[in-house]
Amino acid sequence: MSLATTTLAARELPPPAIRRWNRQRVLGHALLALWGLLGLALIVYLVRAWNADLFARYAPAYLSGLLVTLELVGISVALGTILSLPIAFARMSANRALAWPAYAYVYFFRGTPLLAQAFLVYYGLGQFRPQLEAVGLWVFFREAWWCAILAFTLNTAAYQAEIVRGAVESVPKGQWEGAASLGLPRWLTFRRIIAPQAMIVALRPYGNEIILMIKGSAIVAIITVYDLMGETRRAFSRTFDFQTYIWAAVIYLVLVEVLRIATDRIERSITRHLRR
Amino acid sequence: MLELIWFGPTGWGDEIAAGMLVTVALALATLPLGLAAGFTVALGKQSDEPSLRAAANVYTTIFRGLPELLTLFLVYYGAQIGVQQAMQLAGVRSGIEINSFVAGMVALGAVFSSYASEVFLSAFRAIPHGQYEGGYALGLSRWQTLRLVVLPQLVRIALPGLSNLWLILLKDTALVSVIGLSDIIRQTSIAARVTKQAFLFFGIACLIYLALAILSSFAFAAIERWAGRTEPSR
Numbered sequence: 001m002s003l004a005t006t007t008l009a010a011r012e013l014p015p016p017a018i019r020r021w022n023r024q025r026v027l028g029h030a031l032l033a034l035w036g037l038l039g040l041a042l043i044v045y046l047v048r049a050w051n052a053d054l055f056a057r058y059a060p061a062y063l064s065g066l067l068v069t070l071e072l073v074g075i076s077v078a079l080g081t082i083l084s085l086p087i088a089f090a091r092m093s094a095n096r097a098l099a100w101p102a103y104a105y106v107y108f109f110r111g112t113p114l115l116a117q118a119f120l121v122y123y124g125l126g127q128f129r130p131q132l133e134a135v136g137l138w139v140f141f142r143e144a145w146w147c148a149i150l151a152f153t154l155n156t157a158a159y160q161a162e163i164v165r166g167a168v169e170s171v172p173k174g175q176w177e178g179a180a181s182l183g184l185p186r187w188l189t190f191r192r193i194i195a196p197q198a199m200i201v202a203l204r205p206y207g208n209e210i211i212l213m214i215k216g217s218a219i220v221a222i223i224t225v226y227d228l229m230g231e232t233r234r235a236f237s238r239t240f241d242f243q244t245y246i247w248a249a250v251i252y253l254v255l256v257e258v259l260r261i262a263t264d265r266i267e268r269s270i271t272r273h274l275r276r
Numbered sequence: 277m278l279e280l281i282w283f284g285p286t287g288w289g290d291e292i293a294a295g296m297l298v299t300v301a302l303a304l305a306t307l308p309l310g311l312a313a314g315f316t317v318a319l320g321k322q323s324d325e326p327s328l329r330a331a332a333n334v335y336t337t338i339f340r341g342l343p344e345l346l347t348l349f350l351v352y353y354g355a356q357i358g359v360q361q362a363m364q365l366a367g368v369r370s371g372i373e374i375n376s377f378v379a380g381m382v383a384l385g386a387v388f389s390s391y392a393s394e395v396f397l398s399a400f401r402a403i404p405h406g407q408y409e410g411g412y413a414l415g416l417s418r419w420q421t422l423r424l425v426v427l428p429q430l431v432r433i434a435l436p437g438l439s440n441l442w443l444i445l446l447k448d449t450a451l452v453s454v455i456g457l458s459d460i461i462r463q464t465s466i467a468a469r470v471t472k473q474a475f476l477f478f479g480i481a482c483l484i485y486l487a488l489a490i491l492s493s494f495a496f497a498a499i500e501r502w503a504g505r506t507e508p509s510r
Contacts, residue, residue, distance in 0.1 A: 113485060215344065217343075249342055
């Protein structure tokens with residue numbers, strides 16, 4: 001071992017690398033400029049098309065539409081979460097009589113369009129009106145709103161069941177075995193050891209699922225629920241003013257971006273202990 | 277009951293089969309468009325140039341954030357209004373209709389490509405840098421390295437993600453029924469309205485989509501086997 005007796009003289013920083021205007025850089029700036037121009041054109045268009053009358057008439061409609069969208073997504077995602085747990089456990093079960101129906105359920109709802117499912121519930125079950133009236137369920141299936149909630153809940157439950165399954169199966173088997181060797185019962189193991197680890201894995205897919213539901217919920221406008229999309233279509237069909245669609249696009253984009261950023265934040269805070 | 281869904285003048289079988297062809301044709305026509313656009317955007321996203329990355333990210337943020345239905349309306353009505361105004365400027369007065377098939381292709385292609393670019397990007401990141409350096413060391417140009425060394429590996433890594441996107445695309449085509457394209461949903465809706473057998477016909481629509489999904493997963497399994505044939509077995 002040797003001791004340093006002199007310190008090295010401070011050296012100058014190397015000059016920053018010269019960034020040349022190569023083809024990529026020109027293209028990148030051109031494309032960014034194009035986006036900027038498009039954004040500017042959009043703002044100019046919205047300012048020039050600004051119509052106080054239109055705004056006063058339709059702003060409350062848009063607001064109520066936005067609330068309907070949020071309510072629809074909130075209720076169906078929450079109900080879907082409850083419904084997804086038994087499905088996920090049935091799907092993971094070693095018992096075939098449980099696993100197969102759960103697999104079929106998930107396959108059906110993930111393999112068919114949400115629009116077709118909504119039609120099947122709203123128009124399809126409407127065909128059984130006498131029978132539904134006989135059991136007193138017609139008041140429920142008569143409303144497009146409840147049919148939308150039912151279809152969305154069934155749909156998101158299938159997707160969420162897969163998220164839960166993926167997350168639980170991502171936890172190494174040794175965790176189960178370790179808990180078993182400590183004499184913990186299975187339910188306690190799941191609740192205190194597996195679930196906290198699985199939740200970290202599941203957070204991002206859950207965030208994506210909510211975003212997908214918000215985007216997917218636009219189709220309820222077709223079965224006459226006046227969500228944000230429904231209000232937009234109504235406003236457009238009355239005014240033939242294209243800015244109605246632009247406003248909806250802006251609202252949806254902001255909504256999705258806010259959710260995405262929130263998911264990122266939550267993920268960063270719950271994985272603090274994993275970061276180096 | 278069988279008479280209703282069978283082929284021929286009394287049944288709706290041929291109408292629904294025609295709708296199925298439209299759905300499959302639209303999905304197949306959108307696929308190359310979306311793949312090409314997605315690959316281009318992915319190239320931008322993995323570039324060293326920050327401005328190029330930013331431009332590519334704006335594209336994905338927009339088309340992944342908008343509901344597919346809204347994108348479809350924006351493209352369909354936006355193009356219609358744009359063409360009308362261009363016509364008025366040119367002094368021509370003619371009612372040109374925007375083809376709803378093309379509008380569907382553009383809208384679904386935009387959505388598909390923004391998701392596909394993410395799949396391609398993560399595949400790009402899975403390929404070690406040494407592969408590029410090896411290519412350059414052999415004297416291959418940038419383009420040759422990409423085409424001959426990187427792309428064959430990229431396809432193999434990206435395939436599972438792309439097969440997922442294909443299934444999503446197949447389901448998203450259901451939305452074009454709203455702008456008047458006679459796909460499965462529209463044909464079965466008409467049948468349901470005429471015959472008052474909504475449950476039957478929408479059930480059939482769901483089953484057709486399921487059958488298409490199962491068929492596609494067989495096709496993708498075959499493609500994956502073909503793409504993985506050069507991979508050393510472990």
